[in-house]
Every structure is written in C-alpha cells, then in structure tokens.
Amino acid sequence: MPSRTSKKNSVVTTSARRSRRCLACGTEKIEPRRRYCSDECRRQILWVLALSKGLLKAFNARYAAFSFTPEHVILDVIPAWSNAISRFTRARTNGCKPAEDLKCLVLDWGREWHGLVGNRNSRSYASMHLLRENHKEDLDPSAIKPDKKRRPRLSKPERDSLKLLKLERESLSPDCCREKIKAAYKKMAKIHHPDVGGDAEMFKRLNEAHRQMLGWAENPQFTSRKALPDSWSYDGATSRWYPPL
Numbered sequence: 001m002p003s004r005t006s007k008k009n010s011v012v013t014t015s016a017r018r019s020r021r022c023l024a025c026g027t028e029k030i031e032p033r034r035r036y037c038s039d040e041c042r043r044q045i046l047w048v049l050a051l052s053k054g055l056l057k058a059f060n061a062r063y064a065a066f067s068f069t070p071e072h073v074i075l076d077v078i079p080a081w082s083n084a085i086s087r088f089t090r091a092r093t094n095g096c097k098p099a100e101d102l103k104c105l106v107l108d109w110g111r112e113w114h115g116l117v118g119n120r121n122s123r124s125y126a127s128m129h130l131l132r133e134n135h136k137e138d139l140d141p142s143a144i145k146p147d148k149k150r151r152p153r154l155s156k157p158e159r160d161s162l163k164l165l166k167l168e169r170e171s172l173s174p175d176c177c178r179e180k181i182k183a184a185y186k187k188m189a190k191i192h193h194p195d196v197g198g199d200a201e202m203f204k205r206l207n208e209a210h211r212q213m214l215g216w217a218e219n220p221q222f223t224s225r226k227a228l229p230d231s232w233s234y235d236g237a238t239s240r241w242y243p244p245l
C-alpha cells in the first residue's frame, strides 16, 4: 500500500535548496556552478522522471510537479479535466536518494491503477478514483502551473539600452514594443536633450539606445518560461519534465 501521508506544506518548501544544492538529491556537496552533484545523480533522476510519464499519462496530467524534503518525496498532479491538485507523497527511505523513493512512489501508484483496471474498472475510472482520493483542497493550483508569461529575449547591450531608456523589460509585449520604446525615448529626450541643458554625451548614448531597441523591435524575440522556481515541473502538452529554475 503506498504511503498516503498528507503534508500541509505547499510545493514551495524547497526554495532554500536551489542553486547550491544538487537538483536531483539535494546534497550541498556540489561543485561551484554545477546543478548536480554527479552525472550519475542527474541520469538517475532523469530516468525516474521519464518512468513517471506512464503514470502521468494514465492520470491525463495537464501539469505535475516533483519536489522533495528531507522527510518526503512529493508528486503533485493537476489532471486536464480539473483544476485541483492531487498530491502523492512517500516517506524518504534512509540512505536513499529522492529518485529512488520517487521510483517506488510511481511504481506503487502504477500498481494501484493497474489493480483497479484489472478489477473491471475503466481506465478513466481508475485515474479519477486515485486522483480524487489524493485531492488536496488546501493547495493552490497556480503553484505548480509554470509561468506562461513571455519575456523579451535581450542581449547584454540591449539590456543596457533598456536601462538607459528607463524601460521595464516586462513592459515590452509582442504587440506594442515599438510604441513603448518610442514613448520612453521621447520622455528621456526631454530631459537629456542639449537644448534643454542636457549632457551631449548622455543624449548621444540615449539615441544609440533608441536605435538599438528599435532594431530589436523589428524582429522581437520572446522566451516563455516553463520552469518552476522550487520544483521539477511537468507539462502534459509536451510530455516533458523541466528542472527547477
């Protein structure tokens, strides 16, 4: 029988472990600028996450998130037909990496699911039954949905130009960047134009920044962020797992 331990904590419990901890096992014994303690540790978590896709597909998962604490491994699932989180947890085994406990969790719930289907239930009944049983009302679904916001993709000189124009990166959207850039330039030009006592050198730099950003706006590039800050995230639309930010 899989563990049904319920924890009140949300998926954002592991924030302190990012950057200087191995993304797969959480150890702090990690070399600078590395995201994993070893190649083997990275391969192991990727293998188990790939294994979990079978269960996630059976659940018709739209989104899922995997996180771990020293006590538990946690798999949160939002199925396509609902906007509620179902949480599957398992207590950590002494001396085992989170990947190994996640593997047991996935296999246990897979066995439950197959048991229900073998018992003359439909596949969708089996999925719905297990998801409902583990439904956690107190969890906010937005916590495991990756940020859909698109951010402008900018080079270093373009970021500097944006600063000179005193323009927020987030204010640039695909449909109105030219107007935003021009308006920002006009506003700054009123301050820095030599005719109104501004510094000629500063005005020259401002013009250069304006020219550069209009160039960027000719063919603006945006990136969408698929990752969550504190946990591994799964997107059912692409069937892919993304590491934490």
Ligand SMILES: [Zn+2]
Pocket: 022, 023, 024, 025, 026, 027, 036, 037, 038, 041, 042
């Ligand atoms: Zn590791």
